[in-house]
Amino acid sequence: MTNGIFGLHGKKVLITGASSGLGKAIAIECAKQGAEVILVGRDIDRLNATLSLCEGSNNWTIQQDLTDLNGLSQFVQNLPMLDGAVFCAGIIKRNPIKFINPSTLQNIFDINVFSIVELTRLLVKLKKINNDASLVMISSVGSDHASLGNISYMASKGAINSFIRGLAFELAKNQVRVNAVLPGMIKTNLTKGISDEDLKFEIERYPLGRFGQPEEVAYACIYLLSDASKWVTGTKLVIDGGLTLR
Amino acid sequence: MKEQFIEKFKEVVEVESVELTLETNFRELEEWDSLAGLSIIAMIDEEYDVVLEGSEFKNQNTIGDLINAIQSKIDGKA
Numbered sequence: 001m002t003n004g005i006f007g008l009h010g011k012k013v014l015i016t017g018a019s020s021g022l023g024k025a026i027a028i029e030c031a032k033q034g035a036e037v038i039l040v041g042r043d044i045d046r047l048n049a050t051l052s053l054c055e056g057s058n059n060w061t062i063q064q065d066l067t068d069l070n071g072l073s074q075f076v077q078n079l080p081m082l083d084g085a086v087f088c089a090g091i092i093k094r095n096p097i098k099f100i101n102p103s104t105l106q107n108i109f110d111i112n113v114f115s116i117v118e119l120t121r122l123l124v125k126l127k128k129i130n131n132d133a134s135l136v137m138i139s140s141v142g143s144d145h146a147s148l149g150n151i152s153y154m155a156s157k158g159a160i161n162s163f164i165r166g167l168a169f170e171l172a173k174n175q176v177r178v179n180a181v182l183p184g185m186i187k188t189n190l191t192k193g194i195s196d197e198d199l200k201f202e203i204e205r206y207p208l209g210r211f212g213q214p215e216e217v218a219y220a221c222i223y224l225l226s227d228a229s230k231w232v233t234g235t236k237l238v239i240d241g242g243l244t245l246r
Numbered sequence: 247m248k249e250q251f252i253e254k255f256k257e258v259v260e261v262e263s264v265e266l267t268l269e270t271n272f273r274e275l276e277e278w279d280s281l282a283g284l285s286i287i288a289m290i291d292e293e294y295d296v297v298l299e300g301s302e303f304k305n306q307n308t309i310g311d312l313i314n315a316i317q318s319k320i321d322g323k324a
Contacts, residue, residue, distance in 0.1 A: 094284050094287075094288070095284075095288045096281055096284050096285045096288060098258070098285065098288075099285065099288035099289065099291075099292055148280055148281055148284060149281070149284035149285075149288070196301070196304075197304065198280075198300065
């Protein structure tokens with residue numbers, strides 16, 4: 001456990017999407033740095049599996065579908081005061097423009113945008129965010145860096161990139177910081193629909209020669225949650241192995 | 247379903263060069279590219295409520311393969 005400037009000792013951190021992928025890795029790594037993590041997701045068994053990998057005894061899980069906007073108020077009321085939150089829950093769906101319709105777009109935006117805005121609104125309104133807290137949204141370099149068929153996902157992450165800027169400005173008066181992390185391709189379940197051949201082609205676009213590891217995104221979140229980044233707000237931290245250099 | 251699928255396929259991939267049959271290897275079509283691949287996966291999802299994973303799709307080469315894959319997924323749901 002680290003108690004240095006990058007440590008999270010004594011900080012209560014809410015992590016959404018903690019049952020798998022990035023959220024799971026972020027939960028585990030934050031707990032290693034001393035955070036008390038509150039893991040949120042839809043699948044309680046997988047959440048508990050993540051919990052069992054988190055160091056410390058003050059961590060817990062809450063089963064919650066974040067797209068059930070009517071249930072969110074009760075969920076937020078039951079939360080303790082938070083020193084940080086990492087919004088990881090998200091989905092990807094590749095649809096060329098001819099196959100994007102209000103319903104497919106709604107599905108993506110429900111989780112990638114609406115649930116995040118509504119959860120944030122309730123956290124602020126119900127005063128669950130301590131002064132000096134840090135909010136971290138997982139966006140994507142895909143918000144601005146096109147890949148085929150990815151339009152809806154790109155648009156949803158673009159919305160988040162703008163959202164954190166406005167939110168950072170508004171919450172600054174309470175010394176609450178809001179930042180985004182923009183990963184390149186990380187090997188998680190979201191990438192499992194892509195064929196090995198396409199993945200190999202993709203890797204060649206990364207100057208550092210590989211995809212990222214979930215932990216490498218977690219380290220960025222730790223920095224943004226920690227006191228080391230106390231004067232950092234509204235930033236979009238790119239973690240992409242050099243993908244967007246060109 | 248066969249005729250309907252072939253019509254949808256032609257419309258999505260904008261095939262004009264040849265007539266399509268169950269035996270047509272769609273990967274060899276002049277009009278075939280990655281966007282066509284994504285479009286076919288999206289069309290199958292939209293029209294038949296069947297999700298083909300990329301790993302499954304790459305093993306399919308003919309129109310007949312696709313129809314069989316859709317049918318077996320529909321049967322699996324029943």
